[in-house]
Amino acid sequence: MNTTWMVVAAVFAVLIVWGIVVYNRLMELRNRTVNALAQIDVQLKRRYDLIPNLVSVAKKYLEHESQTLEAVIRARGQAQAAATALRTAPGKPEVAQAMVAAEGVLGGALSRLMVVSESYPELKADATMRSLSEELNSTENRIGYARQAYNDQVLEFNNASKAFPAIVVAALLGFPALPMLQSTQNAQEREAIRVQF
C-alpha cells in the first residue's frame, strides 16, 4: 500500500469518527427534546388528576353552579382525550391543534369557575380548596416552564443541527429541524389561568 492510499484511508477514518461524534451529539440533543416533551405530558396529567378533586370540593359550596362545574369536567375529559391522542400519534399537526384547542377550553372553564367562586366566601376559606388551588396554580406554572424548557431544547438541537459542518451529517442521516411549541409565544397562553387563593 502506497502513501497516497494511506493518506486517503486516514482522511476517511477521521471523517467517519467525526461523523459518529456529530451523530451521537445530535441523537443526544433530540432525545433530550423528546424527554422535555414528555415532561409537559407529565404536568398535563397532573392537572387532569387534580381537577376532579377541585370540583368535588367546590361542589359542596356551589349548589347553584352545577353548569359551571359540569363544563369544567367536560372540558377536562376532552383535553385528556386530546392529550391521549397526541401521545399515540405524535407529530401530527392537526392532533396537536386539537390538543391546544381543548386546553384552551379547559383553561376558560377553570377560569369561569374561579370567577364564580369569588362570591362564595366559605369556599375561599376552605383549607382543602386553598391547598388544591395552590397545586393547580403550581401545575399551570410547571406546564409553562416545561414548555419553555422544551423550546430551549429545540433551539439547542436546531442550532446544533443547522451549524456547518454538522448540517451535512444531519441532512445525510435524517435529522429534520424540530418545531417550537408556538402556543407559548402567545402571551395569553403563557399566562394560562391564574388561580389564587
Added chain:
Amino acid sequence: MKFWDFQADARRSTKGLLGAFLLLVLGIVVSVHLALALVFWIPALLMVATTPLTLGQAAVTYPTGFLATNVGLVTLMVLGGAWIKRDNLKQGGLHLARQLGAREVRPALSHAEQQYANIVQELCIAAGAQLPQAMVLPRDMSLNAFAASWEARDAVIVVSMGALEYLSRDELKGVVAHELSHLREGDTRLNMELAGYVFGLEMLFNYGEEWSERGMPVFGWPLMAVGWLGWLAGQALKAAVSRQREYLADAHAVQWTRNPDGLGRALRKALWLQDHAHEAAAMQSSPGLRGGSGLRSPLVAHMLLVDVEDSDALHDAWHLGGVNWLASHPSLEERIARIYGQEQDALPLQEGEQRWVNPFAAALPQARPEA
C-alpha cells in the same frame, strides 16, 4: 434586564478574577523567596558598606535547598489551608443547613410551605436542574435565603421563615431561582476553595508571627508582611468573585422566572428592612424570632440572598471609590438597579402581610388579557 448579557459578563469576570488569584499565589511564592533572600543579603550589604570588601567578595551563600524550601513551604501552606477548609463542607449541604438550625419543608403544615415546596419544583423544571432539598429556618424572621452543596446530590435551598411570611409567591420564586443558580453553577464549592487558599495565606502570616515571637524577627517579619498583603489581596479577589456570582444568580433568576419584578420586589423589601432595622424589629414582636444569627456563619455568608455581615471596622476601612472591596455582595441598590435597569425605591413591609391572604385579588382580569 438583559439577562443573557449579564450572565456572559459575570462569567467572563469570574474567569479573569480566578486568573488573577492564580497570579497572586504565584506572586506570593516569589515574594516570600525574595524577602527571605533579602535577609541573607542584608549582612553582606552591611559588610560592603563598613569594610573595604566588594560585593563579589562578600559572597552571599544560601542554605542548601533554599529555593525549594521557600517554594515548598508556601505551596504547602496554601494547598494545606484549602484542604483543611474543605472539611467544613465535605459533609454536605444538608448537614450544614441542619447545623444552622434549618429543617425540611413540610407542605402539609401551612399554605406558605406548600407554595414554597411547589416553587422549588417549578423552578427546577424551568432551570433543568436537579431537585434540591427544600428547607426552612423556622425561627428566623429576617428576609433571607441560602443554598449549599458540595456535590449535586446533597444540595439544599434554605429560606427563612420571614421570607415565607413577607414575600408573595412571585417574590419567593425570584429568591428561590437566585439560590438555584448558586447550586447549578457550583458557587458554594468555588467559594469554599477560594476561602481555603485565603486561609492558607493567613497561615503564612501566622507562621511569620510565630518566628518573630521566637526571637527571629528577621525571618518572621518578611513572612508576616507578604502573608498579610497576600491575605488582603486574596480576600479582595474572593469577595470580587463572590459579587460576580451574585450578579450571575440575579440574572439567572430573571431568566428562569421571566419576571424581573419577582426578585426585584424581594430585594426592595430587603432594602427596606436594611434601612428600617428598628421598625422591622418592632414588627417582629417576639425577640426570640429576630433573625440572622445562624446566617452569620462564615460558611454561608457568601451564599445568602442578602448580606448580613456586620459592617465592622475592617470592612468599612476598605470601602474605597464607591466599592466595598471586601464585601461578598454588591449593594442591594446596585443589584436592584441592574435588575430593573434603573434605580428603585425600597418597598415597605406591612404588618401581617401574609402571602396566602388576599385570595383572588383581581388576578383574573389581569391574567387573561384579551388578545
